[in-house]
Amino acid sequence: MRNIIIASHAHFAAGINEALELLTGPHENVRVICLFVDGNDDVETICATAVEEAGEGDVIVCTDLFGGSVNNEFTKQMQLHDNVYLITNMNLPLLLQLVFADDDQPTADLLRELASSDDARVKFVNDLLTEGVDDDDEF
């Protein structure tokens, strides 16, 4: 099973993990890191330690913001460790697909697929209504 690290500025990571658990139950392979709160200011050490502790298998790190310091720190870790895969601008549909993903698929292929998936994009719902909803509603 792949290890997943969810990391963010402040409590976003804990909050999104709480929502993930509400929808899918707890996951023993998910670790949450909230930075710049609760005294977690040493982003360099915290991120490095998290990657070490995750072990040898594939580690998927999901961060909150491309260009933010949390993602920047894991970008360094990604270059130092072959087993670290980094996804940023995370959202709930992405995490849902991640926890339901097939363990047999190569991790890089899986993440390439998820990052371009329509389900994980932001959507303007008003326009979806104008486009019309699916009318395939009979047995």
Next chain:
Amino acid sequence: MILLLRVDHRLLHGQVAVSWAQGLKANCIFCVGDHIANDPVWKTTLKMGKPAGCKLVIKDMAHAIEAINSGVTDKYRMLISVQTIAEAKQLADNCPAVTSINLGNTKSSPTTRTVARQVFLEPEEEQMIRELIDRGIEVEIRPLADDPKIDAASVL
């Protein structure tokens, strides 16, 4: 094939679309109720939120019973969602294919009793559940597909 008959006043939402539809590998979600079948706002919202790869059908109670008993639903891996215990009982009373009822989310009111985190029962609903259990229908409480089943008889 009916995989699940769930009582959930929110019908089709995150827990159902994600945990249940994926966990049971459902390919059809059937929302049943006289109110929702005649409410265009509810219908549009349900259709928009349906999980990818899943068919969604919405019918009133009479047409739902007819559809289930006719056999047209047999070819689907189907998850049925109703808003109330009374509606679940109507389906169980009229459709022999219904052998089990899942209590997911019910509404609380000043007269309900809390029996689980998401399940609140009116006195008459407790009576309905007793009747169903006595007839051999399984009634169980589970918010998510991976949660352990709680036998409703144990909380009455």
